[in-house]
Amino acid sequence: MTIRTTLRAALLGAAALAAVASGALADQLADIKAAGKITTATDMHYTPFDMLNNGTYEGMTKDLFDEVAKEIGVQPVYQDIPWTAELPGLEVGKFDIVIAPVTVTAERLERYTFTPPIADATVSLVKAASNKELTKPEDIKGKTVGVQQGTAQFKQLQAYGESLGGVTVKEYGTTDEAYADLAAGRLDAVAGSLPNLTYLVKNRPETFALFEPAQFGKPSYFAWVLRKDDNSESFRKAIEDAIAKMTADGRVKAIQEKWLGSYTELPLKPVVN
Structure with missing residues (x-):
């Protein structure tokens, strides 16, 4: 066996050991x-x-x-x-x-x-507590609804709005920003998961109220x-x-x-x- 062959075998062996070690540590x-x-x-x-x-x-x-x-x-x-x-x-x-x-x-x-x-993440709707015009989810037709950008709730709201014949969807970086605009009257409703909105209404009932029913779309x-x-x-x-x-x-x-x-x-x- 030549020195060159021996060196090649050693390098291949080292590479194999490194691969095995890498696999063992890849956890x-x-x-x-x-x-x-x-x-x-x-x-x-x-x-x-x-x-x-x-x-x-x-x-x-x-x-x-x-x-x-x-x-x-x-x-x-x-x-x-x-x-x-x-x-x-x-x-x-x-x-x-x-x-x-x-x-x-x-x-x-x-x-x-x-x-x-x-x-549970089923998408739902919240409105201003003083809003008596909106009650059920289909009432958002033609309205402006806020939702957090990049979320599954955003996609479900878009699809639901299209099925109703049109909803203006406004995206927000955080749900807090959407809630603030809803409280200020710049939105008609906000879409989000039921747990988030339930917590919101529980803690701020004088400002926000859930639609009845609040949920729409699949669970x-x-x-x-x-x-x-x-x-x-x-x-x-x-x-x-x-x-x-x-x-x-x-x-x-x-x-x-x-x-x-x-x-x-x-x-x-x-x-x-």
């Missing part, structure tokens, strides 16, 4: 446990799931994910990221998971991995989002197991009741809408 859950932390992204302007109270992060999402991280045995690191930057940032590895409540859709399932549902769910690759499967399974345990011991129920005022039993497996 997101193992990496998270080794780091001792889960780096998350959410938009902290999505009451009651995510909010800043005098600069302190709180909400239903935080309470749920604190418990999930505890079950996994690591510390959560929470980052306030604009909604439109969250999924692109996840794809390029800026964080481990998006914990903003993301509506599960068939389109998103092709691109991302979802956890089991964390809440849907919120979940958290991971990258769609084999490396993420162990992490997804750990979250699924944690949620199942928290559901069984009553922690999920207690957190829902704290923030939403009621409990909705949710599927314990990822759901395709």
Whole structure:
């Protein structure tokens, strides 16, 4: 065997070992446990799931994910990221998971991995409490309705408006901005998920009221989002197991009741809408 042949064999062997090592280490859950932390992204302007109270992060999402991280045995690191930057940032590895409540859709399932549902996400409508003209969802025909940009609720509102014969849809960076315009009379209604709007009306009944019925469109769910690759499967399974345990011991129920005022039993497996 020549020196050249020996060197080539050594290099090939080293490359093979590196590939094996890379495969062995390509496990997101193992990496998270080794780091001792889960780096998350959410938009902290999505009451009651995510909010800043005098600069302190709180909400239903935080309470749920604190418990999930505890079950996994690591510390959560929470980052306030604009909604439109969250999924692109996840794809390029800026964080481990998006914990903003993301509506599960068939389109998103092709691109991302979802956890089991964390809440009902069925799109609904809220109006000014003083507005007696609008009662049922179809009354928004010809009206101006606000909604957060880039959300599944935005797409459902667009489709529903078209089915009615026309609705002017105004997009907002955050739901707080839409609520402010509704309170100021610049909008006729705001579309969002039922939990968000229920919380809003519960805390500001003098300003806002739900339509009756509030919901339109097909039932849907919120979940958290991971990258769609084999490396993420162990992490997804750990979250699924944690949620199942928290559901069984009553922690999920207690957190829902704290923030939403009621409990909705949710599927314990990822759901395709």
